[in-house]
Amino acid sequence: MEYEPVIGLEVHAQLLTDAKIFCGCSTKFGAAPNSHTCPICLGMPGVLPVLNKKVVEFMMKMALATNCRLNRGCLFARKNYFYPDLPKGYQISQYAQPPAEHGWVEVEIAGGKKRIGITRIHMEEDAGKLMHDEFSPVSRVDLNRTGVPLIEIVSEPDIRGAEEAAAYLRRLHETLVYLEICDGNMEEGSFRCDANVSLRPKGSETFGTRAELKNMNSFRNVQRALEYEIKRQQYLLEGGGSVVQETRLWDDTAGVSHPMRGKEEAHDYRYFPDPDLVPVVIDDAWVEAVRQTLPELPLERRERFVRDYQIPAYDAGVLTASRQLADYYEEVVRLSAEPKLASNWVMGEILRFLNEDKKEIRACPITPAALAELISLIKEGQISGKMAKEVVDQMYRTGAAPGAIIKEKGLVQITDEAALSATIAAVIAANPGQLAQYRAGKEKVFGFFVGQVMKATQGKANPQLINDLLKKMLAG
């Protein structure tokens, strides 16, 4: 029998607000343990939460960007469970009456585009972090992360394979980063994903028993874990067995998943509306105000790049991978009026430098203006492409302007016909044998002459000009 996987994803994204969701503490990552805490996020007796309005706005941005319906009112609920990283013994989350529902995003899959439904988006607070030392019997807790705002984005069970899941995740990720509401750092846990996976006979309408997958902290891991899970369930079903409803942890090193122990997952969270918080009212005026702040989203931008700049879809995809990169590219285009050349240089040299140094585009020492200047110099024939590569390398290392580098190195292309003609004449005169061969019809020798001229001019001559002059002069 042929089986079809049914996958739903739950994504937790940490929001880039300055302050935590219910107190004024900083959300900054990497501070000394427990230095970003106060009585409120420590869950001291007697403290009360006050909602950070920015968190609601960030949630609204994502909701609008993913075509969700924003409900007029939403409630916060307490999710009750005991764990040392959860100081109040409950997490403030949202359960009944979420703020955003019924959304979708479009992903590109083999054979076209597909809509993946979004069930809901809600706000909640993050928990702290436990730190275990394998050489000590003591565990420590860092509560800096406690109360850092999260949104949870729950998909419909619309995903039909590991690759599709990865495409969906990438779409959410780039949208969050574009909106500048999440840094998207999966290693630091700013973007986390859990998956619900089940199999059913192809064509069936009912769902099979699902397993929940946790602990996948990269796109690659998500894809691997899902592939593994689909195979595991297929093997079970084909062998006449059945899937057990359970939570499984992905072990990246071993490339397998293991069930969590029953005790850890047997939770009854006893959700109920948090009496310390009042319902959040989201009126039309607020929705409109937030809508006005939305940037152009990656998919729209990609399509516009293909349409307006006449660059291939692949290039547009690379150039819009981040909002900053796309902004950079567009600035270069604006200043140089050369979309294709700009695309080649940004995708080629610039991204290569940044990848080698693991740098972000915003840290690039070459400004869009400097790159545009370089492109103009190439276009005007002042330097050759080969020279330009040398120049751009200097620009990246020193941050200097292309004009200055060219001047300093004397890299200006020889475009003076008379001077070049004299050099060519000298080269021809020095190689009578080759001249004879060429004139006898051995056209390959032409390359030899080009090389000699280049050598004589130290590569500074305009190649097109060499070609033209050589042809004329060799012909006699």
Next chain:
Amino acid sequence: MELYELTIHELQAKLRAGETTAAEVTASVFRRIDAVEKDVRAYISLMRKSALAEAARAEEQLRKGEAGPLAGIPIALKDITCTKGYRTTCGSRVLDNFIPPYDATVVEKLRAAGAVFTGKTNMDEFAMGSSTETSHYGTTRNPWDLGRIPGGSSGGSAAAVAAGECIASLGSDTGGSIRQPAALCGVVGLKPTYGRVSRYGLIAFASSLDQIGPFTKDVEDCAIVMNVIAGYDPAESTSVPAEVPDYRGFLGRGVEGWTVGIPQEYFVAGIDPEVEAAVRRTITLLEGAGARCVEISLPHTRYCLAVYYIIAPAEACSNLARYDGVRFGFRAEGSRDLIDLYKKSRSAGFGAEVKRRIMLGTYALSSGYYDAYYKKASQVRALIKRDFDTAFASCDAILTPTTPTPAFKIGEKTDDPMQMYLSDIFTISANLAGIPGISVPCGFSAAGLPIGVQFLAGHFQEGRLIQIASAFEKLAPSEKRRPAL
């Protein structure tokens, strides 16, 4: 007359006239504490040293003419209010060693008004009880009869005012915890509207019901303290940004032309005949002063206790989850693992009543039971609220007994939680509806035990409560007695 016997307004006059000093007032109160505390046991902790410093500071302010409304007035705090740097136990072993790193908003407000804090008063553990008998720190005695309970959960705060161990005090009221002990100790106790006084720094029992309020010797003092503690607090999401009137402006205005509702459901079998007689006498006096007393119905009254004992424990089981022995408070020794640490710490840290309510609440919120219990209770709560809305459409205030009986004997109801819960039967509805209520002394039983009458008003109508309570206080001045300690 000793200084500790005076009211806030009497002391204010003396202090401002220079007839006494804040230090003398504070010294008088501490002398009284030294004399009677061994019998009353109103306090868990005394703040003698800081009180003297605060008195000196108040004296300075009085001299400069910069004194706040409570300058030099010794005030006791229920040990459920967080005090920066001073142990706050909530009556529990779990918080025996807990020293808050911050002050509750009300503490800041009282401090800014010049108050002198005498100490932290005894209470039922986590405010769960009606007698102070569930306190980890022993039972407070009723100053009128040391063999009886002072009421609860704010029994220490009520007893301290009645015994002269402070001039006024703060309590908290989740189901009657201010009004019931006020009635049983013969003092004035007000539970403000939910959202009127900040809960920030009040250790939570049931968040949608808890409210801080004052215990005072008379209604005027009640107005004075309310002027200081009422008001919007941006640190609390459920705080209401409504304007706060000058409550003193409601004193002595009378009740001529008022309609006072007498809910028939509050005069039922089980009410002590002496209590009923005292309350009926109140009705007659008010009618004599020009109020029209009409019988009304609050039809959902009989569900109040049931609704309360679902909602309050449900919220409590969640609010008390933080006492897990991990970060602060009591931690049991010798745990094998994490679950064992939780179990041992909570088993040894909490008393029986708290555990009972945690279990009740956990059950009511459990998957499969939520709709039948918590959700249903919330729906009935809305009906209870509506009963009051309907009543206040035609009444200026509602009058009921505060408690079904005067103070009962220590140990009398400790083995019968249901009997204990019934002592709050007349006070719980105000918390469920979020409305304000005040208990004012209205007489004594033949055995010399105080009896209280309760007035209720619509949301944010504390002024009306002060108006009717002060009118009644004027009509029955002969009731001023003092406990013989």
